[in-house]
Amino acid sequence: MLDQDMAREQVLEAAEGLFYARGIQAVGMDAVRNASGVSLKRLYQLFPSKEALVLEFLKQRDSRWRRALADHVDEGASPDERILSVFDWLYKWFSEPDYRGCAFINSFGELGAVSADVAEQARHHKKAFRDYLAGLVTAAGRPVELAEHLALLAEGAITTAAISGTPEPAHQARDAARLLMRAPVQNATAGSIRTR
Known part of the structure; x- marks a missing residue:
């Protein structure tokens, strides 16, 4: 037994x-x-209950997903490379034969309106991902608002890859992230613009 x-x-x-x-x-x-x-x-x-099983599935998936992402990103040589490697990891994930998009978006779409706990798990996962990106951005010495832009690129790629059935949105999002990272940064205190 x-x-x-x-x-x-x-x-x-x-x-x-x-x-x-x-x-x-x-x-x-x-x-x-x-x-x-x-x-x-x-x-x-x-x-x-089934809901108890669903919540535990989501907690476990969150932990595994974030650990796999961090393990991949930690291999990056420089802070900027670590930011861009998020999108390389997404490409690898999107290329898996059973890729069906984000389990948290999917579960929120199915049950978010009727289960506050499922909705909270989805929000927790997305916030943890944004916080992780914010840590990478801060370590690279870049403005923290860049993390929100990167999160939107990643989330769009996750959904687009699931619908289109191709991993290419990860490369497209990576290219867009690189452009954002090259853009001039407004220095709020001095009112000047500097480039990286």
Whole structure:
């Protein structure tokens, strides 16, 4: 018999694959049971409701996604290269054969209006991503508002790649990010413009 941690891991792995591939509302607990090999009784002991399972799936996905991104970005040699490598990582992610867009955007679209907790998980993930970009921008000595522009480029690329079925939006967003990084910066205190 599976111990609790192993059973939980199997359920979450099965749920992640099913929810991401088919959508949350299309997947019932029976499908998760069948894919995980964990009995329905045990499944409900681990996750008392489908919403509890969805929230745990989103928390786990958030952690894995952000860790994979940071691991890739940390390989960049300079602060500017680390900013641009975000878009290289997106290209790699978009190229995966099972890429279906952002699990958080998808879950928000499906359940955000009826589940405050799912909506909050999606907001948390997007804020954490923007905060991560802000850290990269600050480390590069660039104005913090650049992070918001980069976040919009990345989010647009994520959605466009899912709809178009090609990873190319990541390269297009990277090119746009590079142009933004080359643009003159207004020095608010002196009222002068300087270029990088």
